[in-house]
Structure formats: C-alpha cells, structure tokens
Amino acid sequence: MRKTLSVVALVVCGLWSMQAMAGSSICGAVAGNLVANCGFETGDFTGWTLSGNTTNPGGNYYGVDGFDANSGNFGAYMSQDLLGTGATVNLSQNLATAAGGTYQITFWLEQDTAPTTGYTHSFTAMFGGTTMLALTPTVGSPGPVGVWTQYTFTETASGANTLLEFLFENDDSYWSFDDVSVVLLPEPPTGVLAATALFAFLLLRRRFGAVAV
16 A cells, blocks of 8 residues: 555655755754664664564555655654554664653654544554553544644653553554654752752742741
C-alpha cells in the first residue's frame, strides 16, 4: 500500500526531500539528546529495536523514507497489517539515565488520514513503563490530520536504564513519526530552591497571619 502511495506522491516527495536536504533534523541539534538516530537520518531503523507485529511484506507497512520527514531527509512511516487484531508495531530504545533525574521527552507525529469506519488508529508513547500519551482517533473525532504535531512531556527516571517505547497501529493508512529527543533537565540551583521555599513560607505567613514567637 505504501508503494502505491509513494508512486502517486512522487513529485511531492521529490520537492519535500529537496527542501529537507537544506538542513539536518531538529532532534540532531538538541544538546544532550540520548536518542540514537533520533531523526532516522541513517535512512533506516539503526539504533532502534522493532518488536510486536513486525510482519512487513515488501516494506509496505512500516519503514523510513523521505516523504515522512518532519525535518532533515528522513522520517518513519508506521502502520500494521493484521486488521482487527489490535496488534501494534513498536519502536523502542533502552536509554542510559540517572535514577531520579528529570527528563524532557519530545517527538513529532502526523496522522496521514482520519480512520474510516471499521478501521483502527492508535498510538502510545511510554517512558519507563509509564504511558505519556495514548491516542485512539475515531471517525467522529479524528484529531489532527495531515499536520505534524509536537508532543513534549517531562518524566522522572527510576533507574540507570529507561525504556523509551512507541506503539503504532493504523489499519488503513499511516502514522508519520520523526524527531525524537530525550534530554536530562538541569536541577535548580540550591539558591533558587531556598528562595522558592522562603517565598512560599512568606505567602503562608501573610495568609494566616504572623505566628507569635
């Protein structure tokens, strides 16, 4: 199915690729990004682990191409081929993290078309087993269609290794996926924490009145 769409969109794809070649991927410029091959600029899934429903005859159900890039030269197109089973094709990376560290997770997602009756579209993003985002567009409420949407979350790592995972199902079309970044956020300086605590104390004191000594 993707091959057919690619033929139809050949001219558009060529123009898009020429524009994308003007710069590198957004995520590649993010300082401290822990995600390998964050924008699929190798032209494949190098650095990523594929799992779940990995059946992919002819490369029609998932892969990397220039047509699905949010930035740079490449992006991923993700579908699945077992209608009605609820099976997903999954992308994941096991990241080296600091226990207790706070991380900002960002990625870009596009739903190519709204689901038609009888077909399922679903997308789930997880960090360390915690679901950050779960999308299940419907015919009546398709959500964003045909436009790239940036999603950003802040999560805390519980250990030295944290699994970043994305689950895709799209029975009749594709999710386009690109520009994934995970960065450790700096801790506030001690002085900032002290000032924040003092400010909170003064607010409480003002609200409830001075405490007699």
